[in-house]
Amino acid sequence: MAHLTRVLKSEWTKVTTVRSTLWTLVLAFFLTVSIGIAFSALLKNLSNEERGGPLDPTYVSFSGMSMGQLAMVAFGVLVVSGEYSTGMIRASLGAVPQRGVFMAAKLVACTALALLVGMVTSVATFFGSQLVLGEEKASITDDGVLRAVVCGGLYMTLMALFSMGVTWMLRSPLLAFSILMPFFFIVSGILGVVEATRKIAQFLPDQAGMTMLAVNDLTDFDRAYGPGGALLIMLAWVAAALIGGYVMLKRRDA
Amino acid sequence: MIELEGLTKRYGTKTAVDRLSFGVRPGVVTGFLGPNGAGKSTTMRMMLGLDRPTAGDVRIDGKHYDQLKDPLNHIGALLEAKSIHGGRTARNHLLCLAQSNGIPTRRVDEVLDLVGLGSVAKKRPSGFSLGMGQRLGIAAALLGDPRILMFDEPVNGLDPEGIHWIRNLMKHLASEGRTVFVSSHLMSEMALTAEHLVVIGRGRLLADTTMESFIEENSRTYVRLRAPEPERLRDVLVADGLAPTEGAEGAIEVEGAQAVRIGELAAEHRLVLHELSPQQASLEEAFMRLTAQTVEYHAHTALPGPGEPAAAPPPGQQQGWGPQQQKEGF
Amino acid sequence: MIEAVGLTKSYGDKTAVYQLSFQVRPGVVTGFLGPNGSGKSTTMRMTVGLDEPTAGTVTVNGLPYRRLPNAARQVGALLDAKAVHGGRSAREHLLCLAQLSGVPSSRVDEVIDVVGLGEVAHKRSKGFSLGMGQRLGIAGALLGDPPVLLFDEPVNGLDPEGILWIRNLMKQLASEGRTVLVSSHLMSEMALTADHLIVIGRGQLLADMSVKDFIAHNSQGYARVRVPEDRPDDPEKLRTALARAGGQLLPEEDGGFRVTGLALPQISDLAHEADVRLWELSPHHASLEEAYMQMTQGAVDYRATVDTRSSLQPLPQGMPGQGHAPQGHAPQGHGYPAGPGHPAPGAQGYPQQGYAPQPMPQQPGTGYGTPAPGGHPPQQQPWPGGAPGTQPYAAPTPGAPTSDSEAAR
Numbered sequence: 002m003a004h005l006t007r008v009l010k011s012e013w014t015k016v017t018t019v020r021s022t023l024w025t026l027v028l029a030f031f032l033t034v035s036i037g038i039a040f041s042a043l044l045k046n047l048s049n050e051e052r053g054g055p056l057d058p059t060y061v062s063f064s065g066m067s068m069g070q071l072a073m074v075a076f077g078v079l080v081v082s083g084e085y086s087t088g089m090i091r092a093s094l095g096a097v098p099q100r101g102v103f104m105a106a107k108l109v110a111c112t113a114l115a116l117l118v119g120m121v122t123s124v125a126t127f128f129g130s131q132l133v134l135g136e137e138k139a140s141i142t143d144d145g146v147l148r149a150v151v152c153g154g155l156y157m158t159l160m161a162l163f164s165m166g167v168t169w170m171l172r173s174p175l176l177a178f179s180i181l182m183p184f185f186f187i188v189s190g191i192l193g194v195v196e197a198t199r200k201i202a203q204f205l206p207d208q209a210g211m212t213m214l215a216v217n218d219l220t221d222f223d224r225a226y227g228p229g230g231a232l233l234i235m236l237a238w239v240a241a242a243l244i245g246g247y248v249m250l251k252r253r254d255a
Numbered sequence: 256m257i258e259l260e261g262l263t264k265r266y267g268t269k270t271a272v273d274r275l276s277f278g279v280r281p282g283v284v285t286g287f288l289g290p291n292g293a294g295k296s297t298t299m300r301m302m303l304g305l306d307r308p309t310a311g312d313v314r315i316d317g318k319h320y321d322q323l324k325d326p327l328n329h330i331g332a333l334l335e336a337k338s339i340h341g342g343r344t345a346r347n348h349l350l351c352l353a354q355s356n357g358i359p360t361r362r363v364d365e366v367l368d369l370v371g372l373g374s375v376a377k378k379r380p381s382g383f384s385l386g387m388g389q390r391l392g393i394a395a396a397l398l399g400d401p402r403i404l405m406f407d408e409p410v411n412g413l414d415p416e417g418i419h420w421i422r423n424l425m426k427h428l429a430s431e432g433r434t435v436f437v438s439s440h441l442m443s444e445m446a447l448t449a450e451h452l453v454v455i456g457r458g459r460l461l462a463d464t465t466m467e468s469f470i471e472e473n474s475r476t477y478v479r480l481r482a483p484e485p486e487r488l489r490d491v492l493v494a495d496g497l498a499p500t501e502g503a504e505g506a507i508e509v510e511g512a513q514a515v516r517i518g519e520l521a522a523e524h525r526l527v528l529h530e531l532s533p534q535q536a537s538l539e540e541a542f543m544r545l546t547a548q549t550v551e552y553h554a555h556t557a558l559p560g561p562g563e564p565a566a567a568p569p570p571g572q573q574q575g576w577g578p579q580q581q582k583e584g585f
Numbered sequence: 586m587i588e589a590v591g592l593t594k595s596y597g598d599k600t601a602v603y604q605l606s607f608q609v610r611p612g613v614v615t616g617f618l619g620p621n622g623s624g625k626s627t628t629m630r631m632t633v634g635l636d637e638p639t640a641g642t643v644t645v646n647g648l649p650y651r652r653l654p655n656a657a658r659q660v661g662a663l664l665d666a667k668a669v670h671g672g673r674s675a676r677e678h679l680l681c682l683a684q685l686s687g688v689p690s691s692r693v694d695e696v697i698d699v700v701g702l703g704e705v706a707h708k709r710s711k712g713f714s715l716g717m718g719q720r721l722g723i724a725g726a727l728l729g730d731p732p733v734l735l736f737d738e739p740v741n742g743l744d745p746e747g748i749l750w751i752r753n754l755m756k757q758l759a760s761e762g763r764t765v766l767v768s769s770h771l772m773s774e775m776a777l778t779a780d781h782l783i784v785i786g787r788g789q790l791l792a793d794m795s796v797k798d799f800i801a802h803n804s805q806g807y808a809r810v811r812v813p814e815d816r817p818d819d820p821e822k823l824r825t826a827l828a829r830a831g832g833q834l835l836p837e838e839d840g841g842f843r844v845t846g847l848a849l850p851q852i853s854d855l856a857h858e859a860d861v862r863l864w865e866l867s868p869h870h871a872s873l874e875e876a877y878m879q880m881t882q883g884a885v886d887y888r889a890t891v892d893t894r895s896s897l898q899p900l901p902q903g904m905p906g907q908g909h910a911p912q913g914h915a916p917q918g919h920g921y922p923a924g925p926g927h928p929a930p931g932a933q934g935y936p937q938q939g940y941a942p943q944p945m946p947q948q949p950g951t952g953y954g955t956p957a958p959g960g961h962p963p964q965q966q967p968w969p970g971g972a973p974g975t976q977p978y979a980a981p982t983p984g985a986p987t988s989d990s991e992a993a994r
Contacts, residue, residue: 004324011355018347019340083340091305091338092348092395096355098304098321254306291716291744361896369892386621400897411741414621414770415877440744443773479867483850514811518864527857529850532809532867542745 005106008097012110015080022079026118029072029157030125036065037126041133058139059149059216062130066153066214069122070160070207073115074181077164080111081246082174094255104250108165108243115161116154123153145216152213152228159235160185163206166242170249199223209234256281256434257302257403261311264297264458271297273458274311279436281402284429286449286466287438290546294458295438296335299407303332315403325356331396335407335438337388338395341381345372345391348380349398358399366394371420385412393421403434410444422448442539456546466538473544474536478514480507481530482521491524492517506530586611586764587632587733591641594627594788601627602788604641609766609783611732614759616779616796617768620881624788625768626664629737632766633662645733657686661726662735663719675713675721676706679728686729696724701750715742723751734758736767740774752778772874786881796873803879804871808844808852809837811865819861826859827852841865 016022041061044052084090097103127150131138139146168177185207192202202208203224212224212231226234257279264272272294279285289295300306302313304320315323315330323329339348349363367376370390380388389412396404406425410418425448429435439445445452452469454462462469470476479502482488492499492509497517502508509517514533521528587609594602602624609615619625630636632643634650642649645660653659673681679693697706700720705713710721719742726734736755740748755778759765766783769775775782775796782799784792792799812819820842824834832847832855844852849868856863 007357008355011351011353014347014351014354015340015343018344018351019342021342083342087340088338089340091300091303091334092352093355094305095303095332095338096327096352098323098326100321254300288745290746291714359896365892365894365896384621397892400894410771412770415618415772415874416620416881418770418772419874419878440742440748441740441771441774442745442748443777444771447773481849515813515864518862519813522862527853528863528866529853530868531863531865533865539745539749543749546746 005102008102008106009110011096012106013113015107016111016114019079019083022076022083025072025076025079026114029069029076030118030122032072033063033065033069033122033157034126034129036068037062038065038129038133040064041130045134045137056134056137057216058131058134058137059127059143059146060214061134062127063123063149063153063214065126066156066211067207070157070210071182071185073119073157073161074164074185075178076115077111077161078168078174078177078181080107081165081168082172082177085172086174090255100250101247104169104247108162111165112158112162116158119157119161120151120154122157123150127153139216143216148228149214149216152232155232156210156213156235159210159239160207163235163239163242166239166244166246169246170242200225204234206235206238209238256316257436258314258317259298259302259311260313262298262301262308262313263310264294264301264306265309271458272301272308275455275458275460276311277453277460277463279403279434279453280451281434282429282432283450284425284435284437284448285451285453286445287436287453287455288442288445288542289438289455289461291440292457293455293546295455296407297458298455299332299334299405299438302405303330303334325399327352327356327358327399327401329399329401330403330405331399331401332405333389333392333396333407333409335411337392339380339388339391342379344377344379345383345394346376348391349395352395353398356399362398362400366397369397370394386414386417389413390417393424401433404428404436406435406437408439409437410439410441418444442537442542446538454542454545461545470535470538470541473541475510476533476535477508477510478512478517479530479532479534480509480517480528481505482507482526482528484526487524488521488526488528491520491526495520508534586647587643587645587766588647589628589632589641589643592628592631592638592643593640594624594631594636595639600788602631602638602785605785605788605790606641607783607790607793609764610781611764612759612762613780614755614765614767614778615781615783616775617766617783617785618772618775618877619768619785619791621770623785623881625785626737627788628785629662629664629735629766629768632735633660633664635664655686657682657731658688658729659731660733660735661729661731662737663722663726663739664735664737665722672709672711674707674709675702675724678710678721679724682725682728688729692728692730696727699727700724716744716747719743720747723754731763733764734766736765738769739767740769740771748774772872772877776873784877784880791880800871800873800876803876805845806868806870808847808849809841809865809867809869810834810844810852810856810863811841813862813864814840816862822859823856823861826855826861830855843869 041058041064044056044061049055084093093103094100097106127141127146131140141147141150164177164181167181168174171177171180189202189205189207192198192205193208195202203212209226209231212226213228213235215228224231259275259277262272262275263270275294275298287295287299297306301308302315302320313319315326320326320330343351346363346367349366350360352358353360353363364373364376367373370393372387372390372394375383375387380391383391389409393406393409396406404425406421409421409425413421422444425435425437429450437445437449439448446466449466451465452462453460454469462472464472480488480499485505485507489499489507492507497509497512499507499509514531518528518531520526521531588607590606592602592605593600605624605628617625617629627636628643631638632645632650634656645653645656650656650660676693676697679696680690682688683690683693694706697703700723702717702720702724705717710718713721719739723736723739726736734755736751739751739755743751752774755765755767759780767775767778769778779796781795782792783790784799792802794802810823812823820834820836823842827834827844827847830847830851832852833845835843835845837843847855849866853863853866
């Protein structure tokens with residue numbers, strides 16, 4: 002165990018000493034919070050007809066997450082691909098040849114950081130937005146709101162974790178970005194809107210993830226599962242990506 | 256101690272390393288030579304557990320690499336390919352390696368000073384020159400003060416001062432009883448550094464021997480003589496059953512005889528010698544002869560080939576002995 | 586012919602090249618030496634018009650590169666092996682260059698064969714090894730069959746066969762009457778390739794002379810002598826005889842001796858008079874590296890120091906002691922210098938055991954002795970008739986090196 006602690010410490014140093022990866026986290030925070038607050042300010046002044054239904058003050062505060070998640074994806078891609086694109090992987094595996102330990106330590110260190118930033122972001126965007134919403138605001142003590150805020154942080158963390166797993170399979174930052182970014186930015190959205198693919202698209206990680214953020218009324222979402230189920234779907238995606246990544250790491254030459 | 260036993264690596268149908276067996280012993284610098292594509296890097300990567308052997312086995316102090324606890328304390332390696340994240344400062348790069356193996360943080364600053372990078376410890380290596388990157392790689396190899404050191408093309412990008420430094424460092428590490436394994440394409444550099452040689456070609460072992468006997472076995476050795484009375488000397492040599500030949504600028508060359516024997520012979524006949532020097536081919540020449548068959552990309556020109564070296568420097572004098580001086584002679 | 590006059594290049598307040606004047610003549614290979622950061626690459630870049638000098642000029646055959654008519658036919662350069670678009674095949678890359686400079690495409694296949702890339706001519710250069718990239722770069726330099734060629738670290742990444750090939754290629758190009766300027770950090774390689782040297786340090790000219798003169802000016806040769814092992818008195822007899830004539834006899838690790846201060850025939854005669862038989866009497870020139878080190882000592886940017894290992898536990902057991910004397914150690918005595926605090930035994934300060942007893946010498950990077958100021962007059966003889974004042978392998982004095990480059994000049 003002493004061994005794992007050391008490797009963890011080393012991975013923590015690794016993730017906190019590269020500026021470009023830290024910037025993605027800063028970006029995730031600012032994108033999510035600023036867009037969330039901006040949307041809240043915009044929607045507050047519209048009538049129910051104009052915004053096509055009653056306002057869900059909690060969900061609106063998470064509007065920026067669709068952008069913020071991309072920064073989290075970038076974080077996940079960078080922490081893993083940085084090892085491969087720079088050749089650092091050779092030094093890393095030279096120091097920690099037990100690949101399972103190496104991967105676990107990296108996941109724990111990066112996830113801890115992502116979770117911290119994710120939670121802070123989720124809480125900040127919620128309370129920031131509520132300030133703007135004025136009379137229409139929700140309270141953290143309302144039914145399901147606390148759960149939604151916690152899930153917001155979890156969602157961002159799990160997106161980062163999912164990207165790490167995918168990148169571990171692909172290795173190349175270019176490849177990982179060019180698959181993950183357009184997918185979450187465009188493809189998933191289209192699939193979720195088009196009637197024919199909607200039934201399947203609801204099980205995609207980001208679609209499921211957004212469902213976790215709903216406070217109570219799921220009719221808007223038209224999902225076959227609830228927030229709990231959504232969390233399980235996300236976890237399944239993350240687990241699949243990580244297992245794939247682990248198998249690749251274990252089997253391939255570094 | 257590094258031991259290889261039937262080590263083999265295939266990529267599809269191409270065999271990069273073919274049943275390689277040898278041991279690298281402590282106390283001497285062992286040079287690892289071979290043409291491009293001979294499988295040197297693949298072999299080194301398998302030693303470090305980065306590549307998985309198709310067959311066979313490689314052990315570090317009797318263990319597989321991934322069985323080593325805190326491997327940096329056992330073996331330090333500088334690989335030819337860069338293995339540094341350009342965005343992490345030199346110090347932090349070493350720090351995260353040190354932490355993973357429980358090496359004290361102070362050691363990080365120590366090795367940075369040792370390789371001469373103390374002044375740029377807080378700078379990011381993306382701005383480093385090739386030579387500075389190499390120094391950082393060497394620092395990482397020395398981090399755990401390991402008993403086994405492996406260097407792949409260590410002088411790449413270093414300037415003469417750096418080359419001189421790393422050469423002496425390697426010799427010194429070996430003299431402390433460590434195992435030092437170095438690959439290089441620079442024969443003249445190897446001749447100054449290594450005492451033992453492992454040569455591979457097309458993935459197979461071609462030689463595993465001392466530097467001295469490698470050169471002896473793979474090239475011509477002779478004794479060069481100069482004397483104020485060359486005619487008398489020649490007669491004496493012939494009378495003793497030797498076959499003196501004409502060398503450059505009035506020198507006499509004798510193949511197949513020890514300098515000692517000729518010295519005694521000259522003394523017996525009261526002959527004055529102005530030079531009596533045993534000559535040996537360069538490591539480069541010996542290497543070229545051995546590996547002539549296994550080179551992958553041959554250049555085609557009408558230039559002298561490996562069999563006709565421009566110069567045959569005397570032993571231990573491979574460096575700084577240009578053909579120019581050779582012609583000047585004495 | 587390349588000619589630099591008062592060439593200067595500053596980046597902000599940092600001066601990379603300062604008042605550099607030299608000529609690179611045709612017909613010989615000229616080596617371009619200097620420590621990292623001394624301005625070699627900048628000078629080469631200015632020569633081929635990539636950088637604009639802050640002051641002064643550098644001309645090729647009388648004209649600045651940018652004013653040369655059809656420059657690609659006049660100057661070929663290998664500056665950065667990676668200046669190749671990875672997605673193009675080797676042949677396409679060269680074809681582009683050929684079309685730019687009006688060279689017929691048949692020449693492309695010619696140079697591809699010359700550098701030995703015939704088999705991979707149609708492969709994309711992305712998958713090329715460093716050595717193959719280097720060969721491609723050399724092919725590009727040769728494309729226009731130019732009379733002036735520049736090579737920056739040409740052997741980088743080449744294997745021994747490639748190194749031998751490029752060395753002979755450069756010599757052949759020079760022998761055809763071309764101007765060949767080649768920079769390298771590999772002194773042993775330079776010694777085999779170059780006839781003439783231009784040495785710079787901190788952007789300023791340190792030397793511009795033939796390799797032979799350079800070595801003679803900056804270091805000292807010696808003779809290696811062996812005497813019969815069954816006559817234990819001989820070394821002493823020889824020492825006395827040589828000392829009377831002003832020579833010094835120093836023991837070497839393998840039982841032989843090194844004689845300084847006397848020419849070979851003199852040694853032979855003295856030994857004869859003293860009735861000492863010689864089993865070996867060979868001339869040894871100092872190496873180019875040694876000479877170079879002495880000249881550039883003050884101009885090095887990153888200097889390595891001592892491994893104190895103070896933060897670590899003592900070595901684990903099973904490590905032989907530090908006094909462990911290596912066998913077959915290079916006989917010319919490029920051993921470890923004794924640290925300043927631990928003068929080696931013997932009046933000359935020459936480290937007799939090669940390895941000093943302390944864990945690490947003080948300045949591994951400056952292993953060569955400091956020259957006595959004003960020490961070595963230019964001489965034709967490999968070593969002077971008598972220079973007892975010089976200590977070719979003296980222990981380095983800390984702090985002194987900086988002033989030595991001036992002293993060496």
